[in-house]
Structures are given as structure tokens and as C-alpha cells.
Amino acid sequence: MDYAAEVRRLKSEKNAVVLAHNYQRPEVQDVADFVGDSLNLSLAARETGASLVVFAGVYFMAETAAILNPNKRVLIPDPNAGCSLADAVDVEAVRRWRERHPGGVVVAYINTRAEVKALADYVCTSANCLKVVEAIPRDKPLLFLPDKYLGMYIAAKTGRPMDIWDGACHVHERLTAPQILTKVKLYRDAEVLIHPECGCGTACLVELPRLGVEPRFLSTEGMVKYVRQSPARRFIVATETGIIYRMAKEAPGKEFIPASEEAVCEYMKLTTIEKVYRSLRDEVYRVAVPEEVAKRARAAIERMFQFA
Ligand code: 13P
Numbered sequence: 512m513d514y515a516a517e518v519r520r521l522k523s524e525k526n527a528v529v530l531a532h533n534y535q536r537p538e539v540q541d542v543a544d545f546v547g548d549s550l551n552l553s554l555a556a557r558e559t560g561a562s563l564v565v566f567a568g569v570y571f572m573a574e575t576a577a578i579l580n581p582n583k584r585v586l587i588p589d590p591n592a593g594c595s596l597a598d599a600v601d602v603e604a605v606r607r608w609r610e611r612h613p614g615g616v617v618v619a620y621i622n623t624r625a626e627v628k629a630l631a632d633y634v635c636t637s638a639n640c641l642k643v644v645e646a647i648p649r650d651k652p653l654l655f656l657p658d659k660y661l662g663m664y665i666a667a668k669t670g671r672p673m674d675i676w677d678g679a680c681h682v683h684e685r686l687t688a689p690q691i692l693t694k695v696k697l698y699r700d701a702e703v704l705i706h707p708e709c710g711c712g713t714a715c716l717v718e719l720p721r722l723g724v725e726p727r728f729l730s731t732e733g734m735v736k737y738v739r740q741s742p743a744r745r746f747i748v749a750t751e752t753g754i755i756y757r758m759a760k761e762a763p764g765k766e767f768i769p770a771s772e773e774a775v776c777e778y779m780k781l782t783t784i785e786k787v788y789r790s791l792r793d794e795v796y797r798v799a800v801p802e803e804v805a806k807r808a809r810a811a812i813e814r815m816f817q818f819a
């Protein structure tokens with residue numbers, strides 16, 4: 512069966528859109544109406560006029576789309592597409608932190624489940640985390656969760672003291688400073704793009720400038736934009752390798768060197784074109800969030816849109 516053709520047919524028949532994250536398989540990106548990072552996908556989910564949204568990404572992303580669109584049907588092609596970061600948070604511990612710090616502010620990275628967003632004051636993504644944290648008065652206790660590397664990067668850039676949760680993404684944590692330094696020494700003319708979830712984060716902030724290299728810490732969409740407009744011909748890419756497909760498409764003729772070929776998120780790769788087709792055909796698997804949780808989570812997500 513020509514799944515891509517069938518997906519296109521079903522999309523128009525059912526007034527549906529497919530939203531896909533930058534790490535999705537090439538053939539899934541190719542049938543999507545919109546491909547992007549967590550921030551732009553949540554904006555696209557909010558703005559779509561379609562009544563059916565198939566979210567080719569991981570569960571917390573589809574859940575965010577469902578929170579923002581209580582009147583639309585949001586589907587995920589494979590409900591097992593989880594996220595090690597989103598799984599790192601103990602909701603009760605966040606509640607206890609709030610009780611211990613009555614005037615405190617909780618900033619939750621978008622890679623969290625709906626129940627955690629509902630306990631947060633702000634949601635943020637890798638694209639707007641610095642702006643969100645900088646906007647919070649310095650005298651307020653701040654808890655950042657769940658990614659310790661992103662938290663340490665924000666603390667280093669803003670000089671802001673904060674409690675940082677001890678979570679990590681199992682894919683990005685393995686992207687370490689020695690690994691990136693080795694690539695930098697091999698490709699002296701390359702620009703270095705680093706996702707702030709990477710385990711190398713703060714070490715690369717200090718060590719790369721010593722080698723005369725200015726690393727760019729960017730969200731996945733920030734990276735795509737950067738390679739399109741940069742005059743450089745070569746880039747070392749420290750994030751999940753799926754993004755290289757989109758980079759090569761949007762910046763043809765340039766060379767993209769993965770910091771590690773092993774940086775592959777098995778959760779993102781669970782979504783296949785066949786599953787996208789089945790999802791549209793059978794209208795499965797519905798992602799819905801109880802309204803009392805969604806209402807509080809929505810308020811924290813909407814607060815971050817002022818920094819979009
Ligand atoms: P972006 O928001 O930068 O796309 O990151 C999402 C993610 O899950 C990174 O692992």
C-alpha cells in the first residue's frame with residue numbers, strides 16, 4: 512500500500528492535520544502538515560483549524576496539543592511513545608516542594624506530563640527557557656524541572672540560583688563534552704550546534720571557546736533556522752540524529768555531522784508511516800486530559816506563549 516498517498520487522502524477526507532516533531536522518521540516528516548520543535552508544535556496545535564490532529568511525536572507533546580485543544584480530537588499513532596525526561600518527575604515531590612516554598616515558582620520544561628504542568632507556574636521549552644527564567648523576580652525561590660542539564664545551562668547563562676530537579680534525557684545525557692571536543696578537533700571549520708539537554712552543556716560552554724569555537728545552544732527548530740542562514744558549510748550537530756533529515760532538506764549542499772550516530776530516541780522512532788495511516792483511518796489513539804488538570808496546565812502553557 513502507498514501509505515503516504517493514503518495518509519494524504521484521509522487528511523483531506525477527515526479535515527485532519529499531521530503534526531510531526533523534528534526527530535520523526537523522514538517518511539513521517541514528509542506527510543506532515545507541520546514539522547517543528549516543541550514550542551512551534553504547541554503553537555501549531557493551538558492555531559490549526561482542523562478538527563482532527565494526529566501528533567507524530569511523543570506522548571507529552573500530544574498531551575500538550577490536547578490540553579490546548581479541548582474541542583478537537585488529538586490522536587497519537589503509538590501510545591507507547593514516551594519520554595525518559597517526562598518519566599523522571601515524581602508529582603508528589605513537586606507538591607511537597609511547593610508546600611515548603613509557599614512563595615516559590617515552579618518552571619516545568621514542556622517534557623513533562625499534564626499533572627506536572629498543572630502544578631507549575633510556567634511551562635517552558637528549549638526555545639524560550641532563558642526568557643521565562645529571566646522574567647521571574649530573583650528573590651523568589653525557583654524550582655526548575657525535570658532536566659538537570661538544561662537547568663544547569665540556564666543557571667550558568669542567567670546566574671540565577673535555583674533548585675534543579677535531578678532528571679535527564681537518556682539520549683542527550685550521553686552526548687558528553689569529550690565526545691564533542693573530539694569532533695571539533697576533527698572538523699576545525701565546523702560550527703557547533705548543541706541542544707541544551709545535552710550532558711556536555713556547561714562544560715562545552717567553557718571549553719569550546721578556549722579552542723576558538725563559539726557553540727550555539729539551540730532548540731531543534733533554532734538549529735534548523737541557524738543552518739539555513741549561516742554562511743558555514745559544515746555543522747556538528749549535538750542532538751537526536753533525526754533532525755539531520757530536515758536540515759539536509761532545508762539547507763541543501765551543507766554537511767551535517769552528528770556528534771554521535773547513537774543519539775537516537777527510540778520513543779520518537781516508534782511512530783511509522785503505517786501507524787500514522789492506521790491512526791487516521793481508525794481514529795486511534797485518543798489523547799485526552801481531564802479538564803480539571805488541563806485547565807491548570809493550560810494556564811502554565813499559555814503563560815509561556817508571551818515569550819514565544
Ligand atoms: P525541542 O523542543 O528543541 O524540539 O526539543 C524536544 C525534545 O524532546 C528534545 O529531546
Ligand code: SF4
Pocket residue numbers: 569593594595596597622680681682683708751776777778779
Ligand atoms: Fe524525551 Fe529524550 Fe526522546 Fe526528547 S530525545 S523525546 S527528551 S527521551
